[in-house]
Amino acid sequence: MSWTPGSPEIKSLWALDPRVVYLNHGSFGATPRSVLAMQAELRDEMEAEPIEFLGRSWPARAAEVRERVARFVGADPRGLALVTNATQGVAAALDAVDWREGDEIVVGDHGYNAVKQAIRRLVVERGVRLVEARIPFPLQERAQIVDAFAQAITPRTRMLLVDHVTSATALLCPVFELVALARARGCLVLVDGAHAPGMLPLDLEALGADFYTGNLHKWVCAAKGCAIFYASPDWRERTHAPVTSHGYTLGFHEEFDWPGTFDATAWLSLPAAFEHGDRLGWQALRAKNHALVREGRAEVAHALGVELPHSDDELLYGAMAAIPFPRGTPGSGPELNARLYAEHRIEVPFTSYDGRIFVRISGQAYNSPADYSSLASVLASFG
Ligand SMILES: Cc1ncc(COP(=O)(O)O)c(C=O)c1O
Structure with a gap:
């Protein structure tokens, strides 16, 4: 079907408050009405007969939805599990490795705090070292990211933890190049693809990382609490679910499919999320979301009077972009976010890296170019 981003028909697919300019799909995603409707039906079914739903029929239903997800991400379903979020996927991967004192884990300095916290715990409990690869930003080209990791590797490096x-x-x-680097230097590699499924086409078998995790509740627009965890054949038997439950030691899927009693409707409503994306067309969605962000970031940077931190090369960014704030910005990131929301009903995150504040915009089908113009005109008047 042909469609226009931000048109009334497309906006009506989502349940978002129409009074808010929503430019933060990246943080928690936003779930379309069709997915919420399927989830509500599943909840009714679950509450009508909980034992049938969560007991007898669960293993077959979990397997069916997993097969569908595996096709979407190009994974052998035998190595793919559903988890609640990428944080849990990272935990499962880090827990699988027999860390030795002095082992080094290299993570990009743009890395996510919760993930670094998981490594810091290993630092305290297992004596590993957290080493940061310094990725320049502004960035001229992708090769600088690979160079940053290559320079951080030492003979003690056990794992590269790479953000997609x-x-x-x-x-x-450039995850393919980073996996190749890890292989060439004899290191394990865990790819944190929290934002990748749906935003980028995936082929996990071709990628060949030891572990991969990624959220489905962000750019696949699944209900909250849907993510993937992938372990390569070498690791499947040695990897345990982040929560120990009935399935412990009974097999990869047995372990991950039952984290204890939970609301399984987020996972089981995944077919509606795939259908939503299929209707918009995944390729068209990616191209249109990227175009929104490309135009939006130029407009915002112009309004702020700042240089863009990298070129328009499509290999450098997808459906989100970060624009640096001028130095001497009045207020911290959370203060700026709260002010934009309170005074202008614009929802956009302000992030920080290397002592600098960035405004991070997202582009999703419900956004229109006017959303970025609203942001740009408000930011231009900020003092
Ligand atoms: C790079 C990265 N890793 C991990 C996460 C954690 O995702 P979740 O909170 O869904 O576990 C995020 C969240 O945005 C992220 O950006």
Whole structure:
């Protein structure tokens, strides 16, 4: 179907408050009405007969939805599990490795705090070292990201933990090259694709990382609490679910499919999220979301009087972009976010990296170019 971003028909697919200019799809996604409707039906079904739903029929239903997800991300379903979020996927991967004192984990300095916290815990409990690869930003070319990791590797490096899309700076990292680097230097590699599924086409078998995790509740527009965790064949038998439950040691899927009693409707409503994306067309969606962000970031940067931190190369960013704030900005990131929301009903995050504040815009089908113009005109008058 042909469609225009931000048109009334497209906006009506989502339940978002029409009074808010919503430019933060990146943080928690936004779930379309069709997915919420399927989830509500599933909840009714679950509450009508909880034992049938969560007991007898669950293993077959979980397997069916997993097969569908596996096709979408190009994974062998035998190595793919559903988890609640990327934070849990990272936890499962880090827990699988027999860390030795002095082992080093290299993570990009644009990395996500919750993930670094998981490594800091290993620092305290297992004596590993957290090493940051310094990725320049502004960035001229993708090769600088690979160079940053290459320079951080030492003979003690055990694992590279690579963001597929960085959170604060919205950069796409060249994961194929980074997996190749890890292989060449004898390191394990965990790819944190929290923002990747739906924003970028995925082929996890071709990528060949040891572990991959990514959210479905962001750019696949699934209900909240849907994510993937992938383990390569070498790791499947040695990897446990982040929560130990009945399935412990009974097999990869047995472990992950039952984290204890939970609301399984988020996972089971995934077919509606895929249908939503299929109707808009995944390729068209990616291209239109990227175009919104490309135009939006230029307009916002112009209004702020700042240089863009990287070129328009499509390999450098997808459906999000970070624009630096001029130095001497009045207020912290959270203060700026609260002010924009309170005074202008614009929802946009302000991130920070290397002592600088960035405004991070997202582009999703419900956005229109006018949303970025509203942001730009408000930011231009900020003092
Ligand atoms: C790079 C990165 N990793 C991990 C996460 C954690 O995602 P979640 O809170 O869904 O677990 C995020 C969230 O935005 C992220 O940007």
